[in-house]
Each structure stands twice: as structure tokens, then as C-alpha cells.
Amino acid sequence: MKKLNKFIACVIALMFLAISLLRAQPRVMVYNGKISLKSGTLAPVEKDFAGSADSLDKNLKIHPNDTTSLFFRALIYLQFNSFVMNPDPGSSQATNKLLLAKSMADRADSLNMKNFYLKVLQAQLCSELVTRNAPIETWRFNEKQMAERRKKHDYYKELANHYYDIAALIDKNNAYAYHRLKINE
Template sequence: MKKNSILLLLIICSALYSKAQLPQTKSVFGRLYTVEDGLLQVPPKEKYAKVADSLDKNLEKNQNDTVSLFNRALIYYAYNQMLAAPYQRTKGTLENMTRAKELIEKAIRTGMNDFRAKQLRAQIYSELCFRFTGDESWMFNKVQFASRKKLFESYKLLANRYFDELAAQDKNNAYEYKKRKVDFIYNH
């Protein structure tokens, strides 16, 4: 009886643990995707809520844990990218992508050399640029527009620089990186 109880407890714990795994990634034609059930898609939000909380707690204890920084940035990216929130002005997406940018920059600055981190960084900057394409003249005053345009231009410059760096490092996908460079302009 006691052996059956222990076995049942182990099965339950392993099932719970397997549901709290980090999202897997896959690079396809130089683009980093999250993999959900074998498909390249946006993972269900509720599936990684506990993982995100755990990563946040871990980062409170160890702010320089590059793996946690990368994984938390990846989760922010997965739920705030164009595929997950196609309307540019979706509430919270710009703020969350900005947080993802801060996390991935810190991971790379702290010494993370994983090529996926560099891919994620370029994609985050590209997504940040996309978030500004929904700006219209009635939404902001002149000062706000000037501030947002400056931010957009700096993100565009960095996104394009990072895509160029990726193209130089990953010759097999150089065309794909060059094709994804940000070419739109900020206007209202």
C-alpha cells in the first residue's frame, strides 16, 4: 500500500513538473520560434504563467542569471509578438516588449553567448518597431510624437544592426536576416 502511494505521488509530481517546463525554441530560416506541441505557434498563456512567476522570483534572488534572463525575455516575447497580438496598440505589449528588451540585453551584457539570445534580441527590437506603426496624429501631441519617433528610430537602428550581425555570423540564413531588416518609417 505504501509503495503504491509513493508511486502515485511520483507520477503526479512528474506530470506537474512536465507541465511547468520552459517553452522550447527552434530556429527556422534564422528566426527563433517557440515550439508548442511540435508546432511553431504562440503557447497558451496559462501554460507558462507559473514558469514566468518562478523566473521572476529567481531573478529577484540572482539578477545576473543569464538563463533565467533569456527564458523570461523569451516568454515576454512569445506573448507580445505580432503573432500573439497583431494590433500594434494592444494594451501592455509595448511595455512587455520593452521589458523583454531589457532582460535580453542584460543577459548578453552579462556574458550569454548563445546564438539564440542574439536572434531573440534582434527579433525583440524589430517587434518594438512594429508597435510604433499604429501611431496616428490624433493619439499624441507634438512632444509625444517627437519622443516616440526618436525611440522608434533608435530601435530601428539597433534592430538593423543586430540583423546585420546575425547575417555575418549565420551565412546560411544571411538572406533571411537581411530581408527582415526594418525598412518602414515612423510617420503619422
């Protein structure tokens, strides 16, 4: 009887371990054309994803071509450096993390990652970079910096619209949402 109880306890422990390992990757959702982390709360908290971010960073050091890790790490950078989470358009720290996320997403794309969510992620990253380089708060920047920001703004605007067009072609049921998100300014 004791052996049976120990066996049942081991099976239950293994089941809990398996469930926790299966949920190791953050859950993702696309709603109204925007990709985000699914956290079970209205607004995800960065510290809740710190463990995932650390394990993804460690995995990327060992396996730099792991497209899944590149995708999820880029998504975490996007989630917590978006304009909603960090509304200062002149924040170089947030902009640098978004640029890092864009390079990770582009690397995953160049490694032939075939995931529809990647196109939505790339579009949203470029859209965030458009916002970060918007010609606002001109008092902070001199003429040369403003010209450089305008050039980046136009470049990321073209890229964002391109990726939204691709997403609309792939996900025809939600094409209106992607066309609505295109930048027309």
C-alpha cells in the same frame, strides 16, 4: 518480491521526475530568422507558460544575474506581447513588457551570455519595438508624441538591423532570412 516491485515503482517515479525537470525550460526554435517558443501547437497559449514564467520570476529574484533565466523570461514576454498576439500599436502595456524584455536580454548580453539565440531575440525585440513606435494612428497622438515616437522608431530600427547583421554573421547558413527581416522603411 514486494521489495522488488516497490523498487521498480520508485525507479519509474524518479525517471518521470527527472524527465519533468529536464523539460522545465521552455523549448525554443528559430525558423526563418524568428525566434519563438515551441509549444506543440500552431499558436502558443499564454496560460501554458504561466508556470514557467512564475518560476523564472522567482529565480530572477534570487539570482538576478542568471543569464538563462533572463533569456527565457524575455522570450516569454516577447512571445505574448508581439504584434501578432497583441495588434494594438498604442498598447502601452505590451510596449512596457517588450521594453522589460529588451532590458532583460541586454542584461544577459552584458553578463556575457554566449548564445546565438540571444542575438536573434534582441533583433526581434527591437523589431517589435519598431512596430510599436511606427508613425501610424496619428489621431491618437499630438505632434510632440509623434516626434518622440519617430525618434524611438529610428533608434530601434538601427538596433534591430545591427542585431540582424550579427545574427547573419554567426549563422551564415540562414543569413538570407536575417537580411530579409532587416527593416528598410
